[in-house]
Amino acid sequence: MIRWVVVLAVLAQPVQANAPADSLRPVARSVAISVAEVPAQAASTEVKKERKGLFSALRPKNRPKSVGQAKICGDPALDGKIVAPIQGTIRGCGVAAPVRLTSVSGVALSRPAIMDCTTAKALKKWIKTGAQPALSKRGGVKSLDVVAHYACRTRNNQKGAKISEHGKGRAIDIAGMTAGDGSQITLLKGWNSRRDGPALKKMWRAACGPFGTVLGPNSNRFHLDHFHFDTARYRSGPYCR
Known part of the structure; x- marks a missing residue:
């Protein structure tokens, strides 16, 4: 009985285990650690920042408005737009490469005018060398009253004509x-007037060269109230009346 009491007394005492002299202590980590060692939340933040910077670099910069906008006939002085080729309803009509002009060298057109590039450039030259100088004492030309441009029809709308x-x-x-x-000038009232006649006649003469055909109030009854300018390809020289 006494032997059992002794055994139980021994077992009831706490057991103290001696730790080994060289215990497995964690080695101090260097400052530079990989993303894999960073806590999940911190790693996620770093990755998001990296991705944001990458996509920001790849995002295209805002392009100037002029980029991607085609110049009209390659000339910045011509404002308007390039339009689709026009098929005429009558044989011989149509425009292979038309443009719709709204202004030329800062001079506004009263309505958008459809024509080819050769005619558009001739109009620009006439405005610069004829119209503007003729009205230089009155502030030049601000706008033109366009009454006709592209129209699939015969000459002077005469049946059987070319x-x-x-x-x-x-x-x-x-x-x-x-x-x-701000003053208004019309060919119908101004051609023979003392006020506007001289300037209009200077414009008429200046058009002979840029245009192949130049018709005014003195040409015939069909042109009493307007200038007709065209770039007919069949003429060897300008025809001005």
Whole structure:
């Protein structure tokens, strides 16, 4: 009985285990650690920042407005738009590469005018060398009153006549203009007037060269109230009346 009491007393005492001299202590980690060792939340934040920076670099910068916008006939002085080829309803009509002009060298057109590039450039030259100088004392030309441009029809709308240059996108008719000082000029009233006549006649003469055909109030009864300018390809030289 006494032996059992002794055994039980021994077992009841706490057991103290001696730790080994060289215990497995964690080695101090260096400052640079991999993403895999960073806590999940911190690693996620770092990855998001990295991805954001990557996508920001790949995002295209805002392009200037001029990029991607085609110049009209390759000339920045011509404002408007390039339009689809026009198929005429009458044989001989149509424009292979038309443009719709709204202004030329800062001079507004009263209505968008459809024509080919050769005619558009001729109009620009006439405005620069003819129209603007003729009205220089009145502030130049602010806008042109366009009464005809592309139209699939015969000359002067006469039955049986040849196809008009209007039907080929090679003509424009101008009935008047607004000067820089705000004054209005019309060919119908101004051609023979002391106030506007001299300037209109200078414009008419200046058109002979840029255009192949130049018709005004003195040409015939069909042009009493407007200029007809065209770039007919069949003429060897300008025809001005």
